[in-house]
Amino acid sequence: MAFHEVRFPDDISRGARGGPERRTQIVELASGDEERNASWANSRRRYDVAYGIRRADDLAAVVAFFEARNGRLHGFRFKDWADYKSCLPSAAPAATDQLIGTGDGSTEVFQLVKRYSSGAQSWTRTITKPVAGSVRIALAGTPNLSGWTVDTATGLVTFNTAPGVSVAVTAGFEFDVAVRFDTDLLDITLDVERLGSITSIPLVEIRR
Template identity: 45%
Template sequence: MTGFHDVRFPDAIARGAIGGPEFSTDVIAVASGYEQRNVNWSAARAKFDISTGIRTREQMAEVIAFFRARRGRAYGFRFRDWNDFEATGEALASTADPLVWQLRKQYASGPSSEQRTITKPGSGTVVVRVDGDPVAVTVDHLTGLVTFSTAPVAQPYADFAFDVPVRFDTDHLPVTAVAYHIQQVSSIQLVELRV
């Protein structure tokens, strides 16, 4: 991914952020009262507001430094969504190469499900199993691709922690210094990057 810094947004601030998955759906109501719904995105895209996680002057300084280092919207980075950052027993997705598999997470409810491609697994968190036994693999922490030395004989599964690739959704950081230890910021939005 071009324009991506492989650094994670500060965890202490991320824990206080609000946000989650977002879809894009057009709803058109016709004269009879019925409606037509057009789904624009096949997969969710996460959106977060980190301003709610800033509690101290030091944290505000950390956000300003992080924002400047990413040059606003110019560079993406890792963000830990503390409401959804772990996966257990998830089936890996096959690729054209029988030695290379993709990490993913399934969200199922009733007859429907969404397969989320995981591209930013946490370093040292990926445990891959074939037939219930752990196997040695190489994990690319920038793509979520898992490489086996020999093709697995059965469906591989993995446990892992992961981050969300995001970017700031603004090039301006509107901070008001109310007092020495009190800053106000209305909103600092982050949006998930599609990889």
């Protein structure tokens, strides 16, 4: 299988439903107490993009996109309008948004990440599909406009010269989610007035 570095149509994804999914095993003991165990270390996102189809042209675009991906075979980019920035939805990405590492004088490659925090707890998400032209980098709080490159297919930031010891490496960016269709069938309802509709078009995040 392959991953196609192409994004699902934004005007359709804007109306999608979905979000993060966790997998937790819950065992109820004879006493009534519970034991809970996390089956997954990381969440996985699921979406249904059928809700974004409003016109016959939207339907045609989805069918074409589905056929070009060979159904579930090939992955692609998807913009999750509820979570696509390194910062809050109301803000613009800044170079100091997310700590992606600390320099040691020899490490030149750093992975983009986004942290989700609540109280004393946090979870770190690996970002592998940053949007081209959106990445901002800072060293010790000072924006760096050059001296580094970012691979938009992996989210790896490579410096020409390794950041110095104890230097905070931070980043700001927009990003997509790597997904695939979670069906090999588009169940289209032909309707003369609405010119067709699809009940459900599920997408699921690709985890590697």
